[in-house]
Amino acid sequence: MSLTGIFLILFLIVHVGLNACIWANDGGEMFNKAAHFMGANVVPRILEIGLFAGFLLHIIQGFALEFQNRAKRKQGYAVAMGNKGSKWYSRSMGLLGTLILLFLIMHIAHFWVPSRITGLPEAAYNPNHHDLFSEMVKVFEGNLLVVILYVLGCISLAWHLLHGFQSAFRTLGLTNHKYIGMISALGTGFSIIVPLAFAMMPISFYAGWV
């Protein structure tokens, strides 16, 4: 759980960094070039297999953990403990993960499927490059529902990470109070900034900022 979780966090850093190229203000040229590099180069393609495996493993482990743990208390309490002692999002990792998974299915259908399988139009600056940028325009522009679903996906991710980031390091055995403090602060920052950056992407297309 912790290892796949941290692996997925590393993926998010790469993903948010490359996607930030949409704000280069060049009609998507820099973004398309970055996407082309990721699609054409052998190293990212091998990493992509690892990424699918990482997601799959994390999801299987996550559901197994959730269901096994739920089965450990056949008879529940009449008065729930609720928030006395823990945060709601710490107790809702299975639910938040499931929401992320639903988002992920939509997201893969939007971009990964056309770019790898069904095909994309050529980029204006180079016929050998795909125009993934205009695909983003197509998906988001004037499509309020899709934008809202993407923002909800990002919010689920933020809550998931708010617990998951620091939890992963505890699971790996980090006991030093100074480092736990640093990791928790870093995790909180990461959980806010990265999902916020992702959420701003569909919003930017919808609002016509790019």
Place this chain on the structure above:
Amino acid sequence: MEHYTMNLTLKVWRQKNATSQGSFETYQVRNISSEMSFLEMFDVLNEELIHEGKEPIAFDHDCREGICGMCSMYINGRPHGPWEANTTCQLHMRAFKDGDTIVVEPWRANAFPVIKDLTVDRSAFDRIIQAGGYISVNTGSPVDANAIPVEKEKADMAFAAAACIGCGACVAACKNSSALLFVSAKVSHLALLPQGAPERRTRALNMVAQMDKEGFGSCTNTGACEAVCPKEISITNIARLNSEFTLAGLLSSNK
């Protein structure tokens, strides 16, 4: 604080034995002193029940001074009741006011089956301790108490972990019914001291294996255990157990 008396409504889980269904019974208790302990209030109620020819409510208790870990009541949605760093026996009625309704349930976890009313079977904890909560010592003439130097900081951390009284509130509070705070306290207490070094690896592996066998859930670091622990056992012990367990798994020579 000024003394006062109160009338209360109690909703208590009654269950004849391990196999029967069980349900809540409602009781009115009158003239309860704010200076009574929570268990004394139950004593008063039980005397009344006995006078009426009814079956008294079974509950676990022994020292009634917060050190044995026997008392175990889930009171108004919190193990050991509303106070922090406190056991049920040390909860006093001044925590409540006249007219309050108090719901009292047993610890709930498959690994802690109800025996009768509010009493649960916590022998799973004993079997976890037996699986590795011991050290090897030389018998014979006593060794000088200071023969083995121990770092002050480690001695303090080991002592803090050793404060665990095995009450099981951590399991009762955890959404996963995980016993990891308890197990981590027992492992940390010995792993931090040189006396615990010989069995260090097998201890972590065997106690965790026994814990899984008893049917406790897996920890997801929600922190509910630490919040209700009467002895304020730190959740950092869980991270220490995680590293002890991982290293033992990687480095252990048997199997």
